Amino acid sequence: MPAPDAALIARKAEIVRALRRIVPGEGVVSEPEALVPFESDGLSAYRQTPLAVVLPETTQQVSEILKWCSAEGVKVVPRGAGTSLSGGALPLADGVVLGMAKFNRILEVDYANRCAVVQPGVTNLGVTHAVEADGFYYAPDPSSQIACTIGGNVAENSGGVHCLKYGLTTNNLLGCELVLMNGEVVRLGGKGFDAAGYDLLGVVTGSEGLLGVVTEVTVRILPKPETAKALLLGFPLVEAAGATVGDIIAAGIIPAGLEMMDNPAIRAAEAFVGAGYPVDAAALLIVELDGPEAECAELTGHVRALASARGADFVRVSHSEAERLAFWAGRKAAFPAVGRIAPDYYCMDGTIPRGKLPQVLSAMSEMARSYGLGVANVFHAGDGNLHPLILYDADKPGELEKAEAFGAEILKLCVAVGGVLTGEHGVGVEKRDLMGTMFDPTDLACQQRVKCAFDPALLLNPGKVFPTLHRCAELGRMHVHRGKLAFPDLPRF
């Protein structure tokens, strides 16, 4: 992370006083012991106590906070529920955490326009809860949906098991209200898909809190499908399960969910949840088919046949809603389940072309052997989005570094086979230094110029996503006249 600014840290009392003027009462946290819960996010290997935490309740307060911080050169880290797995909400020693937890209201459900307008601190599952009694739901469903916020989902462009068919956050987001670092409040999109002008909503989705603070979100809601069935398909060979994924898609079937778990993940989930998984299988596919009853029945038969042709020796089809949910319960609890079999795990997130699954899975087993670390795989197979969980013990000297090196090698392999560094967890601090394996310096400079257009002083969530910090002036054209540099007082690094 960038070296903290001692002068800013020395101004803590003054900064806290100014924040309290904007958010009175209990809205500012500054005592060392009260700051502990904000020290890290879901990437708990990295920790940092923030200078202070501010918990606003209105857009007006967010605007005033950012305006003041902008004028005073104070850095700001936006935070939702703190479940990011890439360190996106990791605080800065010389920065303020802007927590959005109090923005927790559903503002409007508009069935005529099939959308819901919600505050960013509403949980992902909270959106579905608000509309399910009327037969609707919000489709993107991260496994963390019980806790993660919709604002965090927008910032990370989060996905989930149902995103293969229904799209990621970006495909289900219609509009948002955003406060820029200078305090300006802007609205992007609306209730329809077709907004005028540049797709700025697309630019902001997945921007990891670097461009603005989301203070209101409008999402698409969908009617619940008439029927949904889940299949459990166990295979004696990982490669056969990987090949079946390709066969299903090639047959023209887009399941509502198509997930894969390897043997260590199957065993951990079964021991934790008792979902009825085959503990001796080398790999398990969970396939969900939804739609009209007749279509579901037809597709179920088709998928069963494809799996049998690849040697599946365990097949179960859910016969009730309770059974379907039980099949998914193991998958949804797979991360905490793996947390029970190793003192620590490091969750990676790379995406590869589906056809490369067998090759990449066997390469990862090789790497695990050479690093001497365990790995459990549980992932969105239909999207080619891998989530290897590297098992390690942080108390053993050198193991975290080994896990990080192993993870970096996996991500480089993803890029080498034609994939990308992240599927849904974002870059954050975790993959920041690997950005150069995917983007060349020109690509990175172009991305940073977008950042500069929104936040020219680089005060919003600095140290995340970009491997090298540039002053915005460095990215624009600079005219050096007779050897004299413009703005010579500007620090350069």
Ligand SMILES: Cc1cc2nc3c(=O)[nH]c(=O)nc-3n(C[C@H](O)[C@H](O)[C@H](O)COP(=O)(O)OP(=O)(O)OC[C@H]3O[C@@H](n4cnc5c(N)ncnc54)[C@H](O)[C@@H]3O)c2cc1C
């Ligand atoms: C057990 C577990 C399972 C998970 N499963 C999935 C999964 O299936 N799919 C998936 O995609 N992710 C998953 N995640 C990752 C995580 O839940 C998502 O990235 C989620 O969107 C983060 O939301 P949050 O509210 O916790 O955001 P935080 O962790 O608080 O922040 C994440 C990023 O968003 C920014 N941010 C937060 N709120 C705002 C806002 N209002 N305005 C601007 N920027 C903001 C932060 O600065 C940070 O960069 C999982 C995490 C865990 C711990």
